[in-house]
Amino acid sequence: MRTIGFIGLGHMGGPMAANLVKAGHRVLGHDIVPELLAAAVDAGVAAPGSATATAAAADVVITMLPAGRQVLGLYADEGLLAAARPGTLFVDCSTIDVADARAAHAAAVAAGMRALDAPVSGGVVGAEAATLTFMAGGGAAEFAEAEPLLAAMGKKAVHCGGEGAGQAAKICNNMILGISMIAVSEAFVLGESLGLSHQALFDVASTASGQCWALTSNCPVPGPVPGSPANRDYRPGFAAPLMAKDLGLAARAARAGGVHTELGLRAAELYADFAADSGATEDFSGIIRAIRDASQKGGDQA
CATH class of the missing domain: 3.40.50.720 (NAD(P)-binding Rossmann-like Domain)
Structure with a gap:
């Protein structure tokens, strides 16, 4: 010991x-x-x-x-x-x-x-x-x-x-996670607009090619995954400001290395905005509410 x-x-x-x-x-x-x-x-x-x-x-x-x-x-x-x-x-x-x-x-x-x-x-x-x-x-x-x-x-x-490789792996992993959570959230909001139930979309995507951790372990809507923060009013497991921080680190590394990470950079922008606003005290999966709100505003303007 x-x-x-x-x-x-x-x-x-x-x-x-x-x-x-x-x-x-x-x-x-x-x-x-x-x-x-x-x-x-x-x-x-x-x-x-x-x-x-x-x-x-x-x-x-x-x-x-x-x-x-x-x-x-x-x-x-x-x-x-x-x-x-x-x-x-x-x-x-x-x-x-x-x-x-x-x-x-x-x-x-x-x-x-x-x-x-x-x-x-x-x-x-x-x-x-x-x-x-x-x-x-x-x-x-x-x-x-x-x-x-x-x-x-x-x-x-x-x-x-070697030194720094752990941090490199962490920011690459969380870039995947941030992008995939946005994709899953957008899919659920799209499904809502098409009259598809959360459970139906989950049952399909969780056993099809849309399967990912953001869906099956941290599902951004209440119901399908009982342990996900969505069932606790998005009380953080992994807070949105931390995701914004990690995506910011990934974006900085990408720019410094001249690496084209279009989705990674956009995800960093979306999470920075979310964490500075309604998501300041929420789990990173709560970004679905920002996507839903933006969709509603777009529909109202249309």
């Missing part, structure tokens, strides 16, 4: 740290939000009092933060790397820009540490149920060391390649 430092105990990090506790590890944690830290302590996480104190006592440091600038700032400006013991493994599970992931890896190595980027897929439900998928970038030895810890928090971990 290892001593794990876990920094970032929000909707994802809190349950992940709790699952490490359940697996028998000693988990030290820190978060700048007192309520989140208190909830983690209730789940068995010890609180040394600061991020640097957490890192100083850990064999492995896991971070789960909102953006790359926070990861890089924590590593360097706030002294996380300087506080840790030489050779400590840093595993960043945040979803950040590929360039930031590579910069974080380089900073860790320069400080005498080892590093792995390991963003996740599965949302809050997956974090709570320990069914996340991890996409890891870094050395084979670092992945092998981290893999038992990832297994305590998820159901699958894939070593995608």
